[in-house]
Amino acid sequence: MAKQTATGKRRPRSGMKRGVLSRDKLIAAAIELVDDEGADALTIRALADAVGVTPMALYNHFSSKRDLLAAVAEHIISGAQFDGQHADWREQIHHCFGVVRNLCLRHPGLPGLLEQDGAAPGTAFGPMEVTLRALQSQGMNELDSVRTFFLLIGYTLSQAAYQARPVPALEPSEKIRTERIAGRGYGAVERIEMPPTWDFDASFAFGISLILNGVEATAQKSSPGGDQRPSRRRSARKEGN
Amino acid sequence: MAKQTATGKRRPRSGMKRGVLSRDKLIAAAIELVDDEGADALTIRALADAVGVTPMALYNHFSSKRDLLAAVAEHIISGAQFDGQHADWREQIHHCFGVVRNLCLRHPGLPGLLEQDGAAPGTAFGPMEVTLRALQSQGMNELDSVRTFFLLIGYTLSQAAYQARPVPALEPSEKIRTERIAGRGYGAVERIEMPPTWDFDASFAFGISLILNGVEATAQKSSPGGDQRPSRRRSARKEGN
């Protein structure tokens, strides 16, 4: 489980006196807290309480709460395998963001942690690597593959955050039903007949598929006519939209 | 500017004694606070201070902080025109989410408010209406158009939130450059040569276009071969991924 300190600062080089505390133990306790009671339950004081220690003791292991949050997020993510080894690039991306999503659902606090203060450092590099390889294997240029990665990760996190809300936040279908009364001039919204319960899995799969269809369509639009440089596959630099 | 009280509870039916306070004034002050100092600066106490009153006085106008946040979000959104009256459905959607995005950039606290506690009630109905109409005009069924709406709104909010961070949170390009050293086995990530500054506008336009390309491609995939019901255009119910 490799001791990679996110800050890289004060790694205890010898065998730490007698592990009453320690970064790893604190992170484990923090994850338990988040999983059981939500991201808001992870406070310095609550964590100190959970491990039977004074709040200030934590500052020997984390320089701030932000540092703690980043460490928790990184620990959760570092255990995941985003590369599904699929031959098909579409399956590869589907797998990758399925893993991201499952991580978020298993640890409901994760999206909140990632959005916090920009507490995700090298954290997103795993999914990014898989995505860039998959897209560039289809001939997409660097800039556009990074943009597409942001599209995929943004969508995935926002949907997972929505689904994993502490109080289920009204499922979309019920939300619509409840508020529909107030709707004025919202014909299309009022006309909707939603299923009794929202199928988040199917909805997410649909969204990713649609994006991947968009990738294929976008590639077809830019390549057949205007591929000026015939040599390497890393051509097609610009092209806004 | 219509007196629509979000809660619908205690609307002061007569002309309010002498408007020292009032929901509208408080909302205006709250927006100013959020715009100037970020979403975190909007606290009950700070708002009370800004209008020269005791914190508890606010509870005569809002039942809780959540209620206040919802009112602020709704006021910001209610002033926007999401329907650009474009004939082309793609332009229509582009305009709609461009407006959402501009709202978020002009009021940096907005994405935070919307993600909060599910504080967006009928708030999303404007963009939803425009999107559903546009998509259904292309023959997309109800379920899929709602799913696509969630894709569009999720992407838009996540990108705007990222861009509008209090401290610019490291632009993507710089983030990559800074962290690249630590990257192990992230070949594609390390190989990236990003432009000196990230063009958020172009990136967003690319993302929306890609999604719309995906909409067209998805429609083509489901209609030509397998349209079992020839009658109405609201066919093609299922089709997972």
Place this chain on the structure above:
DNA sequence: ACCTGAACACCGTTCAAGT
């Protein structure tokens, strides 16, 4: 009906002190 004042149960963090 609207506002004040004191208080409660929380936060993250600093500082000085112990061992």
Place this chain on the structure above:
DNA sequence: ACCTGAACACCGTTCAAGT
């Protein structure tokens, strides 16, 4: 090196009281 204890400057909210 690691932990404690008291304190500071904050939160949202309740409760009792004023007008």
